[in-house]
Amino acid sequence: MNNWTSTRRDFLIKFGGGLGVLFGASLVGCGPIRRIVAGQLDGVLQPYETDKSPDIWFEITPENNIILKSPKVEMGQGLFTGLAMLAAEELDVNYEQIQVVHSSTNNGPVDPRSTGGSDSTFGLWNVLRELSATMRQMLLDNASTLMNVPANELTTKEGIVSGNRKQMTYGEIAARSTKWEVPKDTPKLKSKSSFKVIGKEVARTDLRPKVTGDPIYGLDAHLPEMLYGMVVRKPSVDTEFVSADVSRAKKIPGVVIIVQEEDFVGVVATSKTAAINAHAAIDAKWKVNKIWQQTEIEEKIKVGKGKAYVIQKEGNAENILDDDENVLKFEYTSPIGAHAQLEPNGALADYKDGKVDIYMSTQVAKITQDEVAKRLNIDTENVNVITTFLGGGFGRRLHTPNAMQAAVLSKAIGKPVHCFFSRKEEFQNDMFRPPTHHVLRAKLTSDGILEALEHQVSSGTVAFGSPFIPGFAEAALGADFGAWRGGLINYSAVPNYQAVSWKVELPFATSWWRGLGLMANTFAIESFMDEVAIAAKKDPIEFRLAQIKNDKEGSRLIKVIEATRDKSGWGKALPEDHFHGFACSTDAQTPVAQVAEVSVIDGEIKVHKVTCAIDPGIAINPDGIRSQCEGGIIMGMSATMFEKMTIKDSVIEQTIYGPYKMALIKHAPKEIDVVILENSDKPSGVGEPPIGPIGAAIANAVFAATGKRLRNLPLTEELEKHDG
Amino acid sequence: MKVNFTINNQPASVDAAENEPLLWVIRDTLNMKGTKFGCGKAACGACTIHINGQAVRSCSYPAKLAEGKEITTIEGLSKGDILHPVQQAWLEEGVPQCGYCQPGFMMATAAMLKSTPNPTDENIDDQISNICRCATYYRMRKAIHRAVELTNSTS
Numbered sequence: 038m039n040n041w042t043s044t045r046r047d048f049l050i051k052f053g054g055g056l057g058v059l060f061g062a063s064l065v066g067c068g069p070i071r072r073i074v075a076g077q078l079d080g081v082l083q084p085y086e087t088d089k090s091p092d093i094w095f096e097i098t099p100e101n102n103i104i105l106k107s108p109k110v111e112m113g114q115g116l117f118t119g120l121a122m123l124a125a126e127e128l129d130v131n132y133e134q135i136q137v138v139h140s141s142t143n144n145g146p147v148d149p150r151s152t153g154g155s156d157s158t159f160g161l162w163n164v165l166r167e168l169s170a171t172m173r174q175m176l177l178d179n180a181s182t183l184m185n186v187p188a189n190e191l192t193t194k195e196g197i198v199s200g201n202r203k204q205m206t207y208g209e210i211a212a213r214s215t216k217w218e219v220p221k222d223t224p225k226l227k228s229k230s231s232f233k234v235i236g237k238e239v240a241r242t243d244l245r246p247k248v249t250g251d252p253i254y255g256l257d258a259h260l261p262e263m264l265y266g267m268v269v270r271k272p273s274v275d276t277e278f279v280s281a282d283v284s285r286a287k288k289i290p291g292v293v294i295i296v297q298e299e300d301f302v303g304v305v306a307t308s309k310t311a312a313i314n315a316h317a318a319i320d321a322k323w324k325v326n327k328i329w330q331q332t333e334i335e336e337k338i339k340v341g342k343g344k345a346y347v348i349q350k351e352g353n354a355e356n357i358l359d360d361d362e363n364v365l366k367f368e369y370t371s372p373i374g375a376h377a378q379l380e381p382n383g384a385l386a387d388y389k390d391g392k393v394d395i396y397m398s399t400q401v402a403k404i405t406q407d408e409v410a411k412r413l414n415i416d417t418e419n420v421n422v423i424t425t426f427l428g429g430g431f432g433r434r435l436h437t438p439n440a441m442q443a444a445v446l447s448k449a450i451g452k453p454v455h456c457f458f459s460r461k462e463e464f465q466n467d468m469f470r471p472p473t474h475h476v477l478r479a480k481l482t483s484d485g486i487l488e489a490l491e492h493q494v495s496s497g498t499v500a501f502g503s504p505f506i507p508g509f510a511e512a513a514l515g516a517d518f519g520a521w522r523g524g525l526i527n528y529s530a531v532p533n534y535q536a537v538s539w540k541v542e543l544p545f546a547t548s549w550w551r552g553l554g555l556m557a558n559t560f561a562i563e564s565f566m567d568e569v570a571i572a573a574k575k576d577p578i579e580f581r582l583a584q585i586k587n588d589k590e591g592s593r594l595i596k597v598i599e600a601t602r603d604k605s606g607w608g609k610a611l612p613e614d615h616f617h618g619f620a621c622s623t624d625a626q627t628p629v630a631q632v633a634e635v636s637v638i639d640g641e642i643k644v645h646k647v648t649c650a651i652d653p654g655i656a657i658n659p660d661g662i663r664s665q666c667e668g669g670i671i672m673g674m675s676a677t678m679f680e681k682m683t684i685k686d687s688v689i690e691q692t693i694y695g696p697y698k699m700a701l702i703k704h705a706p707k708e709i710d711v712v713i714l715e716n717s718d719k720p721s722g723v724g725e726p727p728i729g730p731i732g733a734a735i736a737n738a739v740f741a742a743t744g745k746r747l748r749n750l751p752l753t754e755e756l757e758k759h760d761g
Numbered sequence: 762m763k764v765n766f767t768i769n770n771q772p773a774s775v776d777a778a779e780n781e782p783l784l785w786v787i788r789d790t791l792n793m794k795g796t797k798f799g800c801g802k803a804a805c806g807a808c809t810i811h812i813n814g815q816a817v818r819s820c821s822y823p824a825k826l827a828e829g830k831e832i833t834t835i836e837g838l839s840k841g842d843i844l845h846p847v848q849q850a851w852l853e854e855g856v857p858q859c860g861y862c863q864p865g866f867m868m869a870t871a872a873m874l875k876s877t878p879n880p881t882d883e884n885i886d887d888q889i890s891n892i893c894r895c896a897t898y899y900r901m902r903k904a905i906h907r908a909v910e911l912t913n914s915t916s
């Protein structure tokens with residue numbers, strides 16, 4: 038527990054009144070300066086020494102607000118609100134007094150890895166509360182000296198220290214302190230029963246700038262004399278850049294420079310229009326390694342091809358299932374998926390005198406910094422990555438080579454260069470969600486109980502090849518843990534079960550997408566469980582409940598299933614033509630169960646209502662959890678009902694919204710009922726888990742409605758095939 | 762070429778290239794970043810603004826056609842610190858997640874409410890076709906109905 042061993046000499050610098058005044062003033066003002074710094078605190082303070090020093094994380098302003106610099110990014114998941122609540126709880130301030138901003142790599146705690154995997158809150162749960170409690174203790178100690186009252190006679194409330202009929206705000210204490218002593222022991226944290234902030238219904242802290250259109254995103258970054266840059270990106274998969282003829286592009290009005298590197302060519306111009314025109318006029322030569330067709334990709338992604346890794350094994354499922362001709366066996370597939378985040382990738386690079394600032398939406402600021410430093414051959418501390426709010430992440434911003442490209446362009450012209458992707462490039466050069474193929478097998482006893490169950494999944498890679506995953510991981514682990522995420526069997530009471538992951542090399546990059554393998558794997562497993570329950574002539578929910586051990590983890594899953602069953606009115610009368618489908622999953626230690634109420638009329642699948650029970654252990658911000666469930670459910674609907682990318686002659690066919698069909702407001706359920714359970718002593722992930730069950734819940738409802746079993750995503754296209 | 766128009770009740774005179782979309786003029790020349798770039802093909806609605814009171818996807822609207830017109834962007838939707846009922850409703854319902862697409866949705870909604878002051882769910886389904894990847898549609902629908910209440914209670 039004890040992380041604070043010595044007095045930190047530079048502590049007062051971090052609390053310096055002048056800095057506080059500067060930042061406090063700009064926060065209070067409504068002008069453009071506030072907007073620029075809203076997500077960025079740059080160059081004001083010293084580089085961090087350790088990511089656990091409280092002086093790195095906090096600044097106290099004279100107005101008695103506390104700036105908390107987050108090493109994890111806000112990409113819509115509501116993280117900053119949750120962090121403000123954690124800090125407020127131990128600092129004894131209102132959560133509105135905490136202004137959470139992104140760390141830049143030169144100012145604030147830096148995450149060496151990434152934001153993703155639904156582990157930010159879980160990872161900071163103890164760290165941030167300990168830091169906050171420590172800072173409160175330091176404020177108390179200094180207040181004791183300044184107020185001449187023994188520390189144990191002082192109390193704190195709403196950022197004010199009181200004792201012996203005297204008061205000081207934290208802001209006053211910080212402004213008047215010249216020395217800070219870090220306590221030897223971390224103060225004792227509050228128990229769950231004494232929480233005043235955690236668990237309260239609060240509004241997101243970032244709503245106001247998001248409804249007024251403040252420039253808080255990477256693409257909004259703007260500097261004087263800024264120029265606009267575009268890099269020519271590959272038009273097809275399995276294709277390499279060779280060279281470019283830029284003679285036509287050079288003549289486009291507004292072009293300032295065209296930069297030709299060994300691995301890319303980029304243009305810098307005085308306006309976006311000029312950059313776009315010149316970019317279109319660059320005649321790039323490509324080496325197409327092989328012409329690929331969609332059917333070839335689908336042929337590669339097949340259980341039985343590539344390398345197999347047993348990732349879960351209990352009993353002897355394989356032998357039982359191999360030896361019996363009457364096993365149930367069905368196959369499922371999911372297509373290539375796009376991130377399709379609304380803010381296209383881009384970066385503003387400002388290179389001057391061997392140093393470069395990068396303003397961008399990134400989920401991997403440290404990796405971005407390292408990549409830029411390596412390319413420019415400068416020390417990492419000369420690269421400052423200033424993370425902004427992200428206009429959607431979903432995993433797309435875990436790969437940021439475009440920062441390095443922007444830096445190269447800026448260095449070449451000596452001015453700030455704002456680089457951006459076109460939407461077509463965004464789709465063509467996405468780090469796709471890999472397509473998958475699943476084979477499920479089961480054997481029932483004569484009583485209709487599962488004797489053996491097996492899930493085999495074939496997928497392109499997710500985790501391996503990512504810059505923040507060590508290169509040795511693939512050799513050490515074998516199976517790609519991103520691809521099989523959500524692919525384990527949670528039906529722990531089945532005596533024999535196993536899961537097998539098949540790893541396939543694809544001719545294009547595949548990567549992290551919200552929930553990783555969760556959505557596809559859960560679609561397959563939970564569709565299959567429905568089929569097996571029906572074969573066993575059992576109610577699909579009761580059938581599942583009978584296959585789960587009532588142990589620590591199992592009991593949490595059982596409880597969300599029961600809550601969903603009871604809240605949805607499962608088994609009771611529904612409006613005419615409405616049918617229920619059920620599915621569940623556990624991801625990031627959070628079990629989720631969902632019932633979809635669906636009608637299928639004239640071949641159209643309509644989702645009317647979704648009931649969702651989730652157990653995030655401890656609910657820090659219930660409204661934030663509901664928001665993530667609602668969004669995750671509809672995004673999951675979008676991906677499982679409509680979305681699909683295809684390849685023809687190596688070219689991605691869907692390069693714009695529309696052809697890449699996604700859910701609109703008209704597809705959203707009119708009712709989403711979220712039930713939050715808290716059956717753990719620590720919080721677990723919320724951002725991804727709700728996206729798991731929805732696809733299978735809809736498909737299972739479609740079966741109830743029509744008798745048609747949809748085993749291939751997307752569901753609308755599959756239903757059309759059934760309807761012929 | 763020179764183009765003259767009014768934006769958020771302020772006169773503007775800008776240089777625009779022949780094929781320049783109004784979106785770049787607003788974002789880059791005028792440095793008003795509330796109107797977002799999403800697709801450049803009028804397919805997502807992130808860049809929705811009002812031109813003479815009509816919702817327009819500015820990424821596909823040539824700047825030269827703005828001559829003499831009245832433009833409103835998200836920055837001009839509120840009156841100073843007083844939010845427009847649509848923004849207020851968005852705030853109350855806690856709609857935004859990443860928030861990037863929301864200005865476009867709020868502009869599309871504000872325009873819809875002018876022509877359809879009491880929209881049914883079917884009206885909303887027909888008229889709001891923007892894209893939100895965080896899929897905040899559930900709260901958006903509530904917020905649209907809430908905006909109607911707020912508008913009716915203040916008028």
